[in-house]
Amino acid sequence: MINRTVKDVAQATEGVQDGMTLMVGGFGLSGIPENSIAQLVKLGVTDLTCISNNAGVDDFGLGLLLQKKQIKKMISSYVGENDEFERQMLSGELEVELIPQGTLAERCRAAQAGIPAFYTPAGYGTEVAEGKEERSFDGKPHILEKAFKADFAFVKAWKGDEAGNLIFKGTARNFNPVMCGAATITVAEVEELVPAGELDPNQIHIPGIFVKRIFQGERYEKRIEQRTTRKRA
Amino acid sequence: MINRTVKDVAQATEGVQDGMTLMVGGFGLSGIPENSIAQLVKLGVTDLTCISNNAGVDDFGLGLLLQKKQIKKMISSYVGENDEFERQMLSGELEVELIPQGTLAERCRAAQAGIPAFYTPAGYGTEVAEGKEERSFDGKPHILEKAFKADFAFVKAWKGDEAGNLIFKGTARNFNPVMCGAATITVAEVEELVPAGELDPNQIHIPGIFVKRIFQGERYEKRIEQRTTRKRA
């Protein structure tokens, strides 16, 4: 067994530098790597390019990095619900590249799986296709999309073991698995870190080979963005 | 819940016709859809094109279809361990297309995921690349490979539920998940079929949306190809 554990978030984020490209897991505020984000704020690294489906809210998630103006560019599919984001974007301080959500997921997966480029119909005939190669397959037009390149991927899982194996919970899974191994260094934080052998090898969502560093996170807030409920009958 | 169950293998294979292209899961004899293969023999359909990593052995797996000369063409990565296969191939009765194993898996996955084509380095500079587009990404040469098109996919899982959700066991997983939803009709046979709700939604390997028909198979032989053991100390 190859032990992938590091002792804390400080060790997990070693090597992150100004100007780097980071992948950050999560959908909305669900399944975001809370500890790693807090540490990036603490480190004060700047000029970051962040590949993440969303950009958090004003005071949580990637919003915390935006507050400190640490992000130079966001690559996302949807960036609503964040006033500071809007201010920086409209003032030109923040560069934003919007891409279709499925393309975002597949460009991560391509990086993970060593596929340099693939064709997708998403975005054909729209401004997303500008400057991209177009080609028809069976009469249906597609565009060529390329694998992302990133320096670090920060993901959050539910359980993990010393070998770096990960299990996710519910829809907190989202982009986290596809970002594992899609960057030079993948850092996984988990709610519960167990010894190797405790997880059923059949039920592992991401094998440890895709994870370079793993640690148990602390004090998960897991904020709910839209609390919707129904009344009991 | 959308119920994907059919009553038996006869109903599961309805619509299979001469000349069709079939995907068949399994690696060696591990994780092969034993019941569906037996039924295809019984149905006597011929001129089949089979996409399957291997071709079984003389008297088991796809070898049973080869015995009856039901297969016109095999698309595989490795076809050893089968004398009848060799005889038909050398005599020209059987057409064989050999492709790299990772490309085979990815062409299935591409079909499942609506990716018409992708680039891979596998096979560049070899006869596999003949007639295929070549392109370099970051200075590394790749070739363009296309998604498979198939009429039926026959897969075998360990457990499944009425909704068509599948869970695989050990390395019997192999090509089975990537063939689900990669053909017009996917037929899954399982060792144990349970009511919807019994499987943990976190632990499902293949969601039922990728499976059109599911049934509980009978009398699994699960033959071992290379029995290797060690002595107790």
Added chain:
Amino acid sequence: MLTKEQIAQRISKEVKDGYYVNLGIGIPTLVANYVPEGIDVEFQSENGVLGMGPFPFEGEEDPDIINAGKQTITTLPGASFFDSATSFGMIRGQHVDLTILGAMEVAENGDIANWKIPGKMVKGMGGAMDLVASAENIIVAMMHTNRAGASKLLKQCTLPLTGVNCITKVVTNMAVLEITDRGFKLLERAPGVSVEDIKAATEGTLIVEGEIPEMNF
């Protein structure tokens, strides 16, 4: 004129037994409330769940179980969770039978614009571009005209496109229309709305053939 709830109710009749359905934010979300008993469907949400159920009871919300609108949800028996690449594999691979989404504009050739208004804050397309480029059966739920009274069913979209030649049907507060090679084919009128009213509110080519029935609910 239909209310938003009535638009959703009318669209629910397009949902057939055995359909896997992706519902967009807004009116489409309401469709789930009107699917009749005996019609088995499963709702997919592109953030990674199939088999979505109703909202949770108060106190039972789980931050790890949400839909693409970031709302807390529950799951039904037979549900599954999966990652975003698998989720869009379902969508791109045409395993989802029906997609229902909102729009700012629809053109008579099936183009749709629903993600960007130049000069305004752009929030992004989310999964909409993947959905419209992939799905074979896409119904748009929208108001027939904008707040200023201008038609949203156009000869050509004026806003940046989300997808081209992709919409199959439009259900508005005034009518049900099918996109054909020749333009918007009027199928049904909302109760109390005349063909003339619909003509006046439709900038794109409107095809009216024979008697146009009133919707029934």
Added chain:
Amino acid sequence: MLTKEQIAQRISKEVKDGYYVNLGIGIPTLVANYVPEGIDVEFQSENGVLGMGPFPFEGEEDPDIINAGKQTITTLPGASFFDSATSFGMIRGQHVDLTILGAMEVAENGDIANWKIPGKMVKGMGGAMDLVASAENIIVAMMHTNRAGASKLLKQCTLPLTGVNCITKVVTNMAVLEITDRGFKLLERAPGVSVEDIKAATEGTLIVEGEIPEMNF
């Protein structure tokens, strides 16, 4: 001359702590037996397992747990199972640190041929083409010459290629050689084998610089 076991033993010294390793069939499989204590490695098999252990005890064979050679195996703590697409994602995505495989021929530019002999029954390339096209660190384990005594380390491969410019090292029964821009660079001699012996058995360009040490085990 080294035995097959000794070739495997020598290669085991190339396996570093923390490596994920894919072993081909034949001599490469034997390498697992020689990895020293204290070196933590995980063996990947391309049919879908990471963390392979030794063969099972008699009576404990499981037909659902095999390696790419179709042999029954066991797993160690920390192991995982996955599908074939994920498995080759590991390989193609260069997550596997070291690949060890056999060959029929290796050329001085790093080309390899190991899957097909024209006119003979062709069994297929299996995962070999993906492995050699993707991995950054590939060691070939082979005999220096064929049964007829002809060199298998060539200027150019004569058999259909498995991959081009991809091999980093070759360990034979006679020598350890590194593939460089200038050809096969001789690093070590097998005990009792002279530089002249190796020269005579190598058809490709052989680079001999300084004193060539004997391997030590």
